[in-house]
Amino acid sequence: MEQKKLYRSKKNRMICGVCGGxxxxxxxxxxxxxxxxxxxxxxxxxxxxxxxxxxxIPDNPEE
Structure with a gap:
């Protein structure tokens, strides 16, 4: 099972994407x-x- 990683969201962001991530x-x-x-x-x-x-928190590289 792959471990989930915390990223800043690029789709769901208001300022930096922290809350979206x-x-x-x-x-x-x-x-x-x-x-x-x-x-x-x-x-x-x-x-x-x-x-x-x-x-x-890094940006999500997959988005």
């Missing part, structure tokens, strides 16, 4: 991930976490 990885709607990120952004750490993830 996480949604594809966990097979849930990316809108729910975006809403959770907005709640985290209110604390200040969500914005930093998003941009760190955008740097660390």
């Amino acid at each position: 996480i949604g594809e990885y966990f097979n849930i709607d990316a809108t729910l991930i975006r809403l959770a990120l907005v709640l985290l952004a209110c604390t200040g750490s969500g914005i930093l976490a998003y941009f760190v993830a955008a740097v660390i």
Whole structure:
């Protein structure tokens, strides 16, 4: 069985594709991930976490 890998989405992106990629990885709607990120952004750490993830998570090479 092939292991799933986390990639930033090229199809389902708003800014960098992080939420779309996480949604594809966990097979849930990316809108729910975006809403959770907005709640985290209110604390200040969500914005930093998003941009760190955008740097660390690679683009999907298959799209």
